[in-house]
Amino acid sequence: MARWTLATAALAVLAALPAAAQNRPILRPTRDLAVVYRVQATGPNGQAETRMVRMYWTSQGTRLRLETEGQPGFGLVDYAAGRMTMVMLPQKAYAEMTFDADHAPGLNIPPGASVDRSGSATVAGTACTEWTVRGSQGGGTACITNDGLVLRVSGPQPGQAPAMEAVSVAYGPQPASLFALPQGLHQIAPPQ
Numbered sequence: 001m002a003r004w005t006l007a008t009a010a011l012a013v014l015a016a017l018p019a020a021a022q023n024r025p026i027l028r029p030t031r032d033l034a035v036v037y038r039v040q041a042t043g044p045n046g047q048a049e050t051r052m053v054r055m056y057w058t059s060q061g062t063r064l065r066l067e068t069e070g071q072p073g074f075g076l077v078d079y080a081a082g083r084m085t086m087v088m089l090p091q092k093a094y095a096e097m098t099f100d101a102d103h104a105p106g107l108n109i110p111p112g113a114s115v116d117r118s119g120s121a122t123v124a125g126t127a128c129t130e131w132t133v134r135g136s137q138g139g140g141t142a143c144i145t146n147d148g149l150v151l152r153v154s155g156p157q158p159g160q161a162p163a164m165e166a167v168s169v170a171y172g173p174q175p176a177s178l179f180a181l182p183q184g185l186h187q188i189a190p191p192q
Contacts, residue, residue, distance in 0.1 A: 024115045025131055026148035028061040028079070033171045035124075035149065039068075039164045053164070058174045061148060065178050076179060086190070087181065094181055095190040112136070123151035124166040 034056050043049035052069040064077040076085040077099055084099035113135030120129055121143050128143040128151045140163075143152040151166040
């Protein structure tokens with residue numbers, strides 16, 4: 001369970017990073033949308049597993065809701081406030097923590113990494129630009145739309161299955177209720 005939470009948080013980190021220069025892609029959607037990803041991660045038994053992850057974006061990419069298949073809760077990220085809220089529905093609880101996208105672990109484009117356009121593609125019916133990233137800790141590719149939606153992330157090996165890939169994208173306003181805490185929850189200390 002913890003590995004899937006980390007995988008979901010890693011998706012948020014990748015999606016949250018601002019463009020460092022004009023030659024780097026925008027990495028947070030500038031329009032409201034809902035996207036479903038197929039994500040490859042290591043499950044609790046150490047085996048590779050595939051799960052679906054839903055992300056809902058609103059307020060020009062400043063608010064995000066993450067839902068991972070098989071997990072009894074969800075995450076809310078408020079980039080403007082620098083806060084992430086983990087909602088645990090079975091416990092009727094939530095935990096708030098600081099969220100600093102620039103220093104969060106997981107998938108990101110590290111400072112000093114080279115980022116080069118390497119082509120174009122269509123993922124989930126949506127056009128995107130392929131970017132190759134190379135850094136001291138490895139590299140890979142990402143296919144990102146011009147308006148900042150990450151559609152696919154792959155590792156450094158050619159032909160390797162994508163670590164995450166969008167399977168559907170729906171642009172449009174998202175209900176405010178998706179980004180609000182459900183009634184009747186109590187606050188607990190964040191997990192370590």
